[in-house]
Amino acid sequence: MNWQNRLITIYLYVCKHYQQNLWVHSQRMSHYADLSFSDEEVITLFLFGVMAKHREIKGIDEYADRHLRDGFPDSRVM
Template sequence: MNWQDRLITIYLYVCKHYQQNLWAYSQRMSNYADLSFSDEEVITLYLFGVVDKHRAIKSIYKYADRH
């Protein structure tokens, strides 16, 4: 499975569970939240980075920024 298929699969999984009950545990509550990304997209980027063995948030950000 290539990286695009993995990313789409993770996104669909996150969206499904976010709609059901995950939203209550993971909504951004900051007044300064950047809403150009949805909560589902932020969670997907984080999980995609972890799957590709990036542990630090800064490392995940750099990895996602390249795509």
């Protein structure tokens, strides 16, 4: 499976579980949350970054910014 299909598969999986019951445990509660970028997208980028062997938020953010900007144009994890 190539990386694009893996990313889409993770996104669909996250969306399914987020809508069922994950949203209760993972909603952003900050007054400064940028809601133009969905919680599902944040979770997907985090999981994809971890799968790419990044363990810190900063590394995941830099990885997403360099490699996934086209698929998530409004993203800024940090």
